[in-house]
Amino acid sequence: MSRVLRPALLLLVLLGAWEAYARLGSVDDFLLPAPSEVARALADDRSLLWHNFAVTAGEVLLGIAVAVAAGLACAIALHFSRTLRVTAYPLLVASQTIPIVIIAPLLVVWLGYGLAPKLVIIALICFFPVTVTALGGLGRVDPDHRKLMRTLDASRLQAFRRVEAPAALPSLFNGAKISVAVAVIAAVLAEQAGSSDGLGHLILQSIPQFETARAYAAVAVLSAFAIVLFGALALGERLLLPWAHRPEGDVT
Amino acid sequence: MTVESEAPAEEPRTVTGAPREAAAARGVRVRDVRRVYSSRRGPVVALDGMSLEAQPQETVAVVGPSGCGKSTLLELICGLQRPDAGTVASEPAVYMPQRDLLLPWSTALDNAALPLLVRRLSRRQARERARPLFAELGLDGFEMAMPHELSGGMRQRVAFLRTLLAGKPVLALDEPFASLDALTRQQAQAWLDSALRREPRTVVLVTHDVEEAVVLADRVVVMSPRPGRAVAELRVELVRPRRRTDPAVVELRERALEALG
Numbered sequence: 153m154s155r156v157l158r159p160a161l162l163l164l165v166l167l168g169a170w171e172a173y174a175r176l177g178s179v180d181d182f183l184l185p186a187p188s189e190v191a192r193a194l195a196d197d198r199s200l201l202w203h204n205f206a207v208t209a210g211e212v213l214l215g216i217a218v219a220v221a222a223g224l225a226c227a228i229a230l231h232f233s234r235t236l237r238v239t240a241y242p243l244l245v246a247s248q249t250i251p252i253v254i255i256a257p258l259l260v261v262w263l264g265y266g267l268a269p270k271l272v273i274i275a276l277i278c279f280f281p282v283t284v285t286a287l288g289g290l291g292r293v294d295p296d297h298r299k300l301m302r303t304l305d306a307s308r309l310q311a312f313r314r315v316e317a318p319a320a321l322p323s324l325f326n327g328a329k330i331s332v333a334v335a336v337i338a339a340v341l342a343e344q345a346g347s348s349d350g351l352g353h354l355i356l357q358s359i360p361q362f363e364t365a366r367a368y369a370a371v372a373v374l375s376a377f378a379i380v381l382f383g384a385l386a387l388g389e390r391l392l393l394p395w396a397h398r399p400e401g402d403v404t
Numbered sequence: 405m406t407v408e409s410e411a412p413a414e415e416p417r418t419v420t421g422a423p424r425e426a427a428a429a430r431g432v433r434v435r436d437v438r439r440v441y442s443s444r445r446g447p448v449v450a451l452d453g454m455s456l457e458a459q460p461q462e463t464v465a466v467v468g469p470s471g472c473g474k475s476t477l478l479e480l481i482c483g484l485q486r487p488d489a490g491t492v493a494s495e496p497a498v499y500m501p502q503r504d505l506l507l508p509w510s511t512a513l514d515n516a517a518l519p520l521l522v523r524r525l526s527r528r529q530a531r532e533r534a535r536p537l538f539a540e541l542g543l544d545g546f547e548m549a550m551p552h553e554l555s556g557g558m559r560q561r562v563a564f565l566r567t568l569l570a571g572k573p574v575l576a577l578d579e580p581f582a583s584l585d586a587l588t589r590q591q592a593q594a595w596l597d598s599a600l601r602r603e604p605r606t607v608v609l610v611t612h613d614v615e616e617a618v619v620l621a622d623r624v625v626v627m628s629p630r631p632g633r634a635v636a637e638l639r640v641e642l643v644r645p646r647r648r649t650d651p652a653v654v655e656l657r658e659r660a661l662e663a664l665g
């Protein structure tokens with residue numbers, strides 16, 4: 153119970169401090185709306201928020217799915233080929249330093265205002281954490297387990313299927329969890345680069361219209377979404393990989 | 405216990421480029437083997453001048469001080485390592501590691517059946533072959549248990565079943581009962597003994613328990629401290645099953661302990 157209660161309490165304290173600062177401080181309402189105003193915006197603009205949330209949520213979910221699929225494929229390829237690991241891995245790291253802001257407009261030119269450029273941006277950003285964690289998981293298999301598979305005359309592929317792949321699943325979940333937070337940011341960036349709806353678009357529109365409270369409401373919706381998604385992944389991991397949560401035992 | 409020993413009709417394997425006649429060896433033959441590990445603090449000579457033979461269906465126990473190269477010897481026999489000098493010839497051998505190494509995501513039954521799955525039997529067939537053995541080792545009812553739900557002794561027995569189901573003529577057992585308490589260990593020794601009598605295999609059994617060696621083996625090979633080599637050999641010609649309290653067993657045990665120094 154205190155696992156829900158404590159963060160909620162902390163949140164309440166922080167919101168209280170924010171409320172007091174926004175009301176008593178000298179900061180303009182258009183720069184920093186009070187939480188109560190954000191709450192009002194949440195209620196008043198709920199259908200607007202909901203419509204745009206549905207768009208962004210779809211992008212995020214699909215984007216993460218694409219990133220996990222691509223990242224997993226890439227991790228497996230890197231895992232099997234030393235040559236690839238040596239040649240392509242550094243470039244992969246370097247590719248992560250390219251700011252999305254630079255390529256986002258290009259993607260819009262190429263792919264238009266639809267779903268495609270958003271998926272590409274989200275997948276590009278999430279692809280890296282997934283690849284790195286999955287590759288780490290595949291490589292961190294207990295060497296004695298490898299030896300065991302060898303003495304049972306298992307082929308390279310069988311060792312992968314029976315030992316390496318299952319052992320790497322918890323890492324894959326971790327990669328997906330990390331990508332949840334970045335995927336939400338990526339979606340906002342992508343929508344701001346060129347879009348006619350979505351919460352990122354709504355935020356971009358609200359600020360010049362002095363609807364700062366609405367922009368904050370959109371951010372609140374995004375945060376809640378990220379938390380729910382993260383929680384769902386954590387729950388899924390517990391249900392699907394119960395063995396990974398046992399402190400005792402011969403876990404790799 | 406009957407595990408069809410569908411000994412793969414492979415040629416006996418030589419690890420080094422040993423002459424053909426050595427390749428035709430039956431059982432296990434290790435000759436004048438040297439094995440050097442390179443470590444950060446320089447080379448470590450694990451084995452030097454180590455020789456050992458096991459005739460088909462013979463059980464040879466290997467005892468020796470910790471770190472004298474016993475695990476190394478077994479890995480050489482199983483082809484998991486190559487000697488730096490000397491020759492190793494053996495029929496196909498399966499290694500039972502010191503740790504049970506059960507896969508935490510598989511049930512006990514699937515862990516035992518792993519070698520069958522690796523040999524591309526269907527999951528159903530593999531389970532059908534492994535299931536009857538569970539009762540014989542007192543594991544009935546635990547087929548669907550996950551490894552963490554088993555006691556150390558049960559895990560070890562599942563690991564032993566897995567080793568048997570690999571279906572190889574030579575078993576290289578690395579302290580299979582080391583982690584068991586005294587009572588469970590005696591039970592485990594009893595079922596290994598009866599399992600081997602019902603279905604003989606060539607066994608190289610590494611143990612630090614001299615009594616266990618004398619109770620189970622046809623011969624006991626005593627190794628020197630590192631770099632390990634065989635320094636003494638005792639023949640155990642007593643009827644089975646042997647009791648540890650038997651004066652003949654006690655006497656042989658004392659002699660082996662003396663050879664260990």
Ligand SMILES: Nc1ncnc2c1ncn2[C@@H]1O[C@H](COP(=O)(O)OP(=O)(O)OP(=O)(O)O)[C@@H](O)[C@H]1O
Pocket residue numbers: 441442443448449450469470471472473474475476477630
């Ligand atoms: N991979 C390795 N790299 C470097 N040194 C090693 C390696 N493996 C083993 N050794 C060393 O070689 C020696 C023999 O090791 P080995 O594991 O064969 O001994 P052991 O007789 O099985 O020991 P124990 O009774 O403790 O199981 C030890 O001194 C060990 O430190």
Ligand SMILES: [Mg+2]
Pocket residue numbers: 474475476502578
């Ligand atoms: Mg050892």
